[in-house]
Amino acid sequence: MQTVTDRTSNPFGLRPPFDRSDPDDRTAVFGYGDANADFHVIGDHPGVHGGASTGVPFTELEDGLAVQDVLREVGFASGPWDAPSLENCFWSYIHMCTLPDGRAPTDEEYADLERFFDAELRAINAHVLLPVGARATDHVLREYTTQRHRIDLDMASLHARDVRGRGFLVVPINAPVEWVEGDREAIVSRLEALLASDYRQTKGVATTVG
Template sequence: MDPAQDHPDNPFGMDEDCRNCPNLCDARTSVVHGYGDVGADFLFVGGRPGSGADRTGIPFTGDDAGCRLQRILGDLELSNSPPDADRPELDGAYCTYLTRCRHPDRDPTDEEITTCDPYLTADLRMINPEIIVPVGTLALRGVAVEHTTRNPEELDADDLHATTIRGRGFELVPMRALEDQTDEETEAFVEYFAESVLGRDYRQTKGRSGAHD
């Protein structure tokens, strides 16, 4: 974690009682803002908080899907905590969401995604990562709108799992939704990320080696 950083949870002091989406205020338990290392090179972004994150208030924690991502981060040496930690110690990674509140019965609406976009935009500007990992198709399409030249509706995280997409100022390395991943797909992502991202000087080769337009 950045030595100048006081704490990893909501380090930029975003509104923890946000009421911009009235239909979510009574449905949620927590407003789940970003968490992790503010000096991170790698930003992992999901579509919406899972049931565990809604309970803990920490992205990608508290349930099986969260444990899967935390295990991935540990395998990549981006976490120093066990996969089931509610407050993982991240080093070089920052976790956040396209939308910050969970409705237990449905995905976020387009209006809710638009309303929440300033939070993600602020995360990206403050972190300024080298690599964005959209977790699931909802996150991939949401990030692609502003940060790639691709048609978002044509992008599918299942098809693009463990590949690289050239972005505007970033590279995107999509991941299939955690709850849908097999152990083999998780292993494939770890191997790809270790070899194709951590295994090269991505700061110098950004937008080239193996990237899709």
Template sequence: MDANQEERSNPFSMDEECTNCDLCERREQVVHGYGDVGAEFLFVGEMPSAGADETGVPFTGDQAGERFQDILYRLGLSESDPAAEEPVLENAFMTYLARCYHPERPPSDGEIMTCEPYLNAEIRMINPEIIVPVGERALTEIATEYTTRPASDIDIVDDHATTIRGRGFELVPMVHPENQTNEQTETFVEAFIDLLGTDYRQTKGRQGR
């Protein structure tokens, strides 16, 4: 983890009492990013699950979260048991498009736009090499904003565990763990291990890399 980092949870001190959209009416808490602020790998989902709403940590608190954390453990990006509510991550950061859980519906386009400054700030401050959009909605939003390809040309199943060139970094889409088959999980792990063995770093003036 970055030597100057004091907290893994919401390390950039983003607003934990945000009331900028209607999602705030049903949440338990705002779930901002979590992990290593010097990470080369940024994982972005659509919105917190009920489990993450309880723990306050992205991709934790339920079966899908455990599957996701197991993937990070197998990749050497986590030192923790997959069931840990506050995993010890190394070189990985986890976050969402929308920061609040709603038990009855996904976030609207307007709600995602309202949260966009949080994500943009995290991307700017972390400056990752690889962004992993987790799930179809995350892939669509990130591909629209950060690649030159039309989002309609990218499919979460067809492009799962492949590499897509972005603006200054690469995307590696992941089918959401809640929907992943065992085969898709193994495909992602194997593809990411192969990626780790390549010269994936871009020339972006990063220090200490």
């Protein structure tokens, strides 16, 4: 069943619970892309993956642009880098609000926004979750799989690896700043293989196995 919205940015009209942004920054970097997507790319916060000025995830900053570059190569993104067109792909952050000087959120600030991220993730209802970096991967594995207690959060080992979840296939992406030779090619290859497969069956498989 498809989502009944064609809005690209903040398709479900979320309203952040606080505004601690710098004067020239957006209050929040909302979820962005195809609300009917099968692939949901999940970043950390605007200070890591960008968008404080553009309002679009995975823009402006080096780590975010490296992720966007991979998504362009496999055909999810096209057009301007600061406002790309997305097909079959949705981008969002576990902490959408922008903070002064791009600082990291506190544990309390992450917790304040958890319900917003969860609501959006469930509304998108993608088949494949692609968390980027340790914080996003930890959250996704804890909340949407039964396997976090079995898995060491070693992002170098988890990178581009399949983890079965509760109704989702999770494919973690190591932070681009930590990529070594072959890491970019590994995630490109994994995404291409998924796109060439009947990945929509992963929801049923994941529900059984996870």
